[in-house]
Amino acid sequence: MASWGRRSSGMVHHIKALSKVELRGKAGAMKGGWWRYPLQPGVASALVPRSWPCVNTMASLFLVQRFKSSLPQKQVEDDDGDQDLDFPGGKVAYTSEMKFISGSYDKRIPCYRVLGDDGELIKGGSDFEKVNKELAVKMYSDMVCLQIMDTFMYEAQRQGRISFYMTSFGEEAATISPAAALTKDDIILPQYREPGALLWRGFTLQEFVNQCFGNKDDGGKGRQMPVHYGSSKHNFVTVSSPIATQLPQAAGMAYSLKMDKKDACVVAFIGDGGTSEGDFHAGLNFAAVLEAPVIFVCRNNGWAISTPTSDQFRSDGVVVKGQAYGIPSIRVDGTDALAVYSAIRAARSMAINEQRPVLVESLAYRVGHHSTSDDSTKYRSLNEIEHWKTDRDPVNKFRKWVELNGWWSERDEADLRSSIKKQLLKAIQVAEGTEKPPLTELFTDVYDLPPSNLVEQEKLLRQTVNKYSHDFPSDVSLH
Amino acid sequence: MLGIVRQKMLEQSLKKIPPAVSVLRSYSSAAKQMTIRDALNSALDEEMSADSKVFLMGEEVGEYQGAYKITKGLLDKYGPERVLDTPITEAGFTGVAVGAAYYGVKPVVEFMTFNFSMQAIDHIINSAAKTNYMSSGQISVPIVFRGPNGAAAGVGAQHSQCYAAWYASCPGLKVLAPYSSEDARGLLKAAIRDPDPVVFLENELLYGESFPVSDEVLDSSFCLPIGKAKIERKGKDVTIAAYSKMVGYALKAAETLEKDGIDAEVINLRSMRPLDRSMINASVRKTSRLVTVEEAFPQHGVGAEICASIVEESFAYLDAPVERIAGADVPMPYAANLERMAVPQVEDIVRAAKRTCYRSVS
Numbered sequence: 002m003a004s005w006g007r008r009s010s011g012m013v014h015h016i017k018a019l020s021k022v023e024l025r026g027k028a029g030a031m032k033g034g035w036w037r038y039p040l041q042p043g044v045a046s047a048l049v050p051r052s053w054p055c056v057n058t059m060a061s062l063f064l065v066q067r068f069k070s071s072l073p074q075k076q077v078e079d080d081d082g083d084q085d086l087d088f089p090g091g092k093v094a095y096t097s098e099m100k101f102i103s104g105s106y107d108k109r110i111p112c113y114r115v116l117g118d119d120g121e122l123i124k125g126g127s128d129f130e131k132v133n134k135e136l137a138v139k140m141y142s143d144m145v146c147l148q149i150m151d152t153f154m155y156e157a158q159r160q161g162r163i164s165f166y167m168t169s170f171g172e173e174a175a176t177i178s179p180a181a182a183l184t185k186d187d188i189i190l191p192q193y194r195e196p197g198a199l200l201w202r203g204f205t206l207q208e209f210v211n212q213c214f215g216n217k218d219d220g221g222k223g224r225q226m227p228v229h230y231g232s233s234k235h236n237f238v239t240v241s242s243p244i245a246t247q248l249p250q251a252a253g254m255a256y257s258l259k260m261d262k263k264d265a266c267v268v269a270f271i272g273d274g275g276t277s278e279g280d281f282h283a284g285l286n287f288a289a290v291l292e293a294p295v296i297f298v299c300r301n302n303g304w305a306i307s308t309p310t311s312d313q314f315r316s317d318g319v320v321v322k323g324q325a326y327g328i329p330s331i332r333v334d335g336t337d338a339l340a341v342y343s344a345i346r347a348a349r350s351m352a353i354n355e356q357r358p359v360l361v362e363s364l365a366y367r368v369g370h371h372s373t374s375d376d377s378t379k380y381r382s383l384n385e386i387e388h389w390k391t392d393r394d395p396v397n398k399f400r401k402w403v404e405l406n407g408w409w410s411e412r413d414e415a416d417l418r419s420s421i422k423k424q425l426l427k428a429i430q431v432a433e434g435t436e437k438p439p440l441t442e443l444f445t446d447v448y449d450l451p452p453s454n455l456v457e458q459e460k461l462l463r464q465t466v467n468k469y470s471h472d473f474p475s476d477v478s479l480h
Numbered sequence: 481m482l483g484i485v486r487q488k489m490l491e492q493s494l495k496k497i498p499p500a501v502s503v504l505r506s507y508s509s510a511a512k513q514m515t516i517r518d519a520l521n522s523a524l525d526e527e528m529s530a531d532s533k534v535f536l537m538g539e540e541v542g543e544y545q546g547a548y549k550i551t552k553g554l555l556d557k558y559g560p561e562r563v564l565d566t567p568i569t570e571a572g573f574t575g576v577a578v579g580a581a582y583y584g585v586k587p588v589v590e591f592m593t594f595n596f597s598m599q600a601i602d603h604i605i606n607s608a609a610k611t612n613y614m615s616s617g618q619i620s621v622p623i624v625f626r627g628p629n630g631a632a633a634g635v636g637a638q639h640s641q642c643y644a645a646w647y648a649s650c651p652g653l654k655v656l657a658p659y660s661s662e663d664a665r666g667l668l669k670a671a672i673r674d675p676d677p678v679v680f681l682e683n684e685l686l687y688g689e690s691f692p693v694s695d696e697v698l699d700s701s702f703c704l705p706i707g708k709a710k711i712e713r714k715g716k717d718v719t720i721a722a723y724s725k726m727v728g729y730a731l732k733a734a735e736t737l738e739k740d741g742i743d744a745e746v747i748n749l750r751s752m753r754p755l756d757r758s759m760i761n762a763s764v765r766k767t768s769r770l771v772t773v774e775e776a777f778p779q780h781g782v783g784a785e786i787c788a789s790i791v792e793e794s795f796a797y798l799d800a801p802v803e804r805i806a807g808a809d810v811p812m813p814y815a816a817n818l819e820r821m822a823v824p825q826v827e828d829i830v831r832a833a834k835r836t837c838y839r840s841v842s
Binding site: 188190220221222224225229231232233238239241242243246247248249250251252253254255256257258260279280282283284286287290291442445446447448449452453454 | 561564566567569571572573574575576577578579580581582583584585587602603606607611612613614615616617618619620651652654674675676707754757
């Protein structure tokens with residue numbers, strides 16, 4: 002597998018430049034010079050001299066766009082006198098040297114970041130999207146809110162108040178920054194660990210808690226298990242449990258946006274594990290072929306329940322898969338709120354202005370268990386968890402930066418935390434005391450209009466409940 | 481010269497007469513014949529013309545004019561944005577279509593056969609069927625899945641299964657199976673206009689068959705109600721309930737039975753979900769006998785569901801046990817003689833009807 006070298010600074014600059022590159026293939030001499038030919042077929046070696054001087058050990062090799070096939074032409078002779086293969090899909094240069102593209106990587110794709118662990122801007126870094134005080138404070142507050150909500154709701158499950166919960170510990174920036182970088186018209190298709198995005202868009206703590214308790218005020222009418230949020234008002238498609246089904250669906254939604262010529266895109270989230278599903282291939286391939294404005298955000302958190310990424314794939318993570326579909330991709334530090342924000346802003350611009358998909362792999366360790374049904378200490382070390390929880394916490398990192406800018410104080414911190422705690426406790430109390438959804442909601446929304454058999458079933462059920470009320474729980478509201 | 485003038489005057493006066501001749505002709509019930517293929521094609525064409533949100537997706541639906549030519553001419557008429565040739569990924573294009581339906585457009589997805597829909601069944605069941613319910617009505621899925629279903633001829637096990645029972649068991653879906661051209665037009669139009677996800681089961685062997693169609697059926701606003709069966713042949717001795725190709729077989733069986741003095745009532749189910757239980761029950765209450773016919777595997781099938789419905793609602797009216805005619809409980813073999821033995825034949829239906837009438841079948 003080819004190694005990719007990129008200058009760490011000016012990453013965003015590269016991304017912006019990509020859009021301007023029609024087709025440019027550069028043969029690069031890598032370390033040791035073992036690899037001399039363009040990575041991708043379709044680039045006539047005539048475009049570039051064979052011996053490209055190696056400026057630094059990380060020579061760039063960008064092949065942005067696949068060679069678009071043109072009408073069959075006469076065989077073209079390049080500078081070296083070699084012929085090209087005129088084949089469906091585009092011209093391919095011949096070679097007399099049999100060489101396999103390596104399956105392993107010499108050097109991994111580096112990970113874009115803006116902030117260091119101490120919350121300081123990386124020296125020499127530039128070109129990140131500037132975030133003003135108002136935006137930064139909202140981002141930070143929402144990250145804290147998500148963390149506290151997760152803590153309380155996890156506890157609530159442990160106490161038996163709700164049946165199930167999933168936390169986002171370690172991934173606060175990975176889900177809130179993307180939402181901050183989008184507009185409210187961009188449609189989000191989550192996997193299931195993105196409540197941060199919904200929180201950003203204005204879903205209230207009470208609404209979150211109501212859904213987990215499945216009471217009559219739940220916008221989802223008690224239909225779904227906890228954390229399966231959805232709100233068409235917030236352009237957040239209802240969470241669907243089967244993994245990766247949202248990816249081809251995202252391509253379809255994006256295609257529809259394109260047909261409507263809307264100034265908006267679709268953002269679909271997926272985990273590292275989800276990229277193994279067939280739908281990952283179908284979704285990305287389709288989005289590329291349809292030229293649909295969709296951003297695929299892969300939250301690589303290192304674990305799919307107990308399956309580490311080393312058992313999930315043998316590629317250099319997920320970022321390298323984008324090129325296989327003709328999709329521009331980037332790897333970003335998911336614990337760095339500013340890096341994620343910049344990357345998604347750039348991706349959105351690319352997706353909408355060029356009407357094409359983009360892949361973003363965000364690396365942010367899953368600090369919590371997979372869910373309340375999981376005990377991750379069974380398959381990973383406490384040290385590892387502790388390290389990511391304390392030394393690499395995205396919320397702490399961002400707070401340091403916000404404080405360095407003079408936008409946040411200890412007092413603000415204390416006020417925020419106590420306010421959220423109070424709201425949450427109130428929300429839980431209210432949710433617990435609210436009635437469950439009425440019987441009617443068992444039968445509505447199966448179809449647009451209730452069919453006669455369901456109308457009949459409901460009537461029958463009411464009669465039965467009324468007649469044998471002692472056989473039914475007392476909290477079944479017949480209204 | 482006078483002769484010519486007279487002829488010309490006659491021609492002219494004939495032209496002045498309003499087209500009573502053609503009007504009379506169109507009032508005749510057997511006036512126009514239309515193949516199922518044309519019926520489906522015209523239905524798609526009219527619905528696409530009436531609603532710009534309707535678009536087609538599937539393998540070979542565009543340039544190739546459709547694997548079975550059902551979508552012939554539509555790419556030329558509506559362009560590549562509304563008639564999409566897809567890569568080979570049922571899971572992929574079904575997922576894409578479901579997502580598009582979430583957004584609010586109206587995809588009509590073609591499966592080359594419903595056997596291949598197995599590769600996409602998660603999107604159909606877990607997403608299309610259930611999303612309106614799971615999203616508490618916020619996301620509706622106005623999608624149609626269509627394609628040939630059931631046995632063709634000499635295509636073997638993986639191209640011959642009937643999926644009516646599989647899809648009809650899932651709440652959230654509507655499942656239709658046309659028999660005649662009138663059914664094909666009316667039900668496909670209804671399916672496209674319906675805000676719920678619809679599975680539309682056609683039959684490859686029926687595509688080339690012609691059926692009479694009235695002017696009403698040919699009108700672009702024609703639509704059949706979903707959930708209503710049709711009595712194709714009135715009778716009083718035994719009810720034969722069938723769908724798709726088996727309706728034709730049931731009608732032939734009824735002709736044979738008539739010679740033996742048994743007057744069979746043939747019901748064309750048209751809709752597997754919702755099932756027209758009231759019509760079937762009303763018919764059985766009249767005849768007291770029931771034969772269900774399907775090409776599909778017998779276990780947990782449409783016939784089993786109808787039988788249960790009759791037992792629940794019209795048990796006292798039955799004069800004989802319900803007879804189920806179904807395909808053999810084996811993957812479909814290829815050899816012609818074996819294939820013939822694996823699907824119901826007209827004679828099987830005749831014998832079953834006679835059994836319900838306690839007639840000797842030897």
